[in-house]
Amino acid sequence: MRKENANSLYCRLATPENRDCVFEWLYIEGASYREVAERIKERFHIEMDFGSVFRLAKNHGFKWRFEQAKERAEREAASLSKSFDKDRKRALAQREFVAVLEDLSFKEVLLAQRLELDREKLKLQKKLEPRKYELAKRKVDLLEGKLASAKEAATDPALSSEEKQQRMREIFGLA
Amino acid sequence: MSRERTLRQALLDLLERAEPHALPEGQLHIELNGRVRPPAGLAEFDDAVTYLATRRYIALLPDSLDPETPQWLITESGKTLLRK
Numbered sequence: 001m002r003k004e005n006a007n008s009l010y011c012r013l014a015t016p017e018n019r020d021c022v023f024e025w026l027y028i029e030g031a032s033y034r035e036v037a038e039r040i041k042e043r044f045h046i047e048m049d050f051g052s053v054f055r056l057a058k059n060h061g062f063k064w065r066f067e068q069a070k071e072r073a074e075r076e077a078a079s080l081s082k083s084f085d086k087d088r089k090r091a092l093a094q095r096e097f098v099a100v101l102e103d104l105s106f107k108e109v110l111l112a113q114r115l116e117l118d119r120e121k122l123k124l125q126k127k128l129e130p131r132k133y134e135l136a137k138r139k140v141d142l143l144e145g146k147l148a149s150a151k152e153a154a155t156d157p158a159l160s161s162e163e164k165q166q167r168m169r170e171i172f173g174l175a
Numbered sequence: 176m177s178r179e180r181t182l183r184q185a186l187l188d189l190l191e192r193a194e195p196h197a198l199p200e201g202q203l204h205i206e207l208n209g210r211v212r213p214p215a216g217l218a219e220f221d222d223a224v225t226y227l228a229t230r231r232y233i234a235l236l237p238d239s240l241d242p243e244t245p246q247w248l249i250t251e252s253g254k255t256l257l258r259k
Contacts, residue, residue: 062209066192073196094236094246097196105205112209162244165201 009040009052010060018044023064026057027104032114033057054115057108065104073097102161106154109168113150117143146171182223183232185210187257190233190249197236197246200224232256 004010013019025031025039033050040046040053076096077089084092120140124133153159153167176184189206190198198206203224208214215223224247227233232253236246249257 058209062189062206063192070193070196094196097193098199098202098246101193101198102202105202105209108209109205162201165205168205169201 009046009048009056012046012048013040013044019060019064022053022056023061026053026061026111027065027068027107030107030110032118033111034118050115050118057111061108065101065108068104069097069100072100099161102165106150106164106168109172110147110150110154113143113147113172117147178219179223179226182207182211182215182219183227184257186223186227187232187249187253190247191254191257194249197248200245200247203247227253 010019013022021043022036022040025036026033031039033053036053037048037050040048073093073096077093080089080092117140120136120143123136124140150168150171153164153171156164159167185207186203189203189210204215204217204220207220224233228235228247230252231250233247234250236248
């Protein structure tokens with residue numbers, strides 16, 4: 001495993017509690033990388049750009065999400081009646097694990113798309129030459145549309161997990 | 176490392192991280208694409224999963240409550256391969 005850079009946001013956050021706090025902002029509240037960078041500055045007095053938050057999420061976010069899902073699955077299994085057999089308990093814990101992971105992952109997909117959108121907006125702000133400006137603007141509009149559709153799908157209570165996944169794949173061209 | 180190997184390695188790493196639970200195929204694809212650039216298309220993803228499954232580095236969860244959705248687990252051989 002690659003050694004973590006001492007100046008990385010992961011190292012500078014120093015404690016598991018601080019990292020938990022950042023991951024909760026990202027995956028439970030669904031705050032953008034930019035918002036999280038601002039909150040980190042305010043709360044922990046660490047000045048980092050949103051790219052550092054993106055790297056933290058990319059390199060460590062999935063581990064945190066998996067741990068959260070496992071903890072919830074264990075709690076679910078422990079809360080089940082003793083009359084349930086071992087296989088049934090395991091199957092229900094598996095279902096809880098998947099449900100939590102899917103919920104946290106939808107936010108990850110949205111965050112990644114939001115970052116892409118922010119990058120395109122930045123390009124616009126840098127006053128690109130007219131033709132490039134038009135192309136970039138069209139891309140921003142397209143991404144805004146995709147993001148809105150994705151948010152709608154992710155929060156639609158009428159859709160099952162599989163249908164949400166299918167919608168995400170269709171929206172972001174993974175199908 | 177070749178692209179194919181990178182994808183296979185990332186898949187095994189994700190499944191090991193999920194242990195003792197399994198990952199549904201769709202979720203596995205989403206998680207993989209959160210880690211690799213460029214994202215893996217469906218064909219690339221299927222190739223990597225098929226490669227690992229035919230060599231028994233990964234296996235289908237046998238007693239799923241939802242038999243319609245394939246869910247994948249890492250095997251002992253998969254864990255050994257991951258450490259090589």
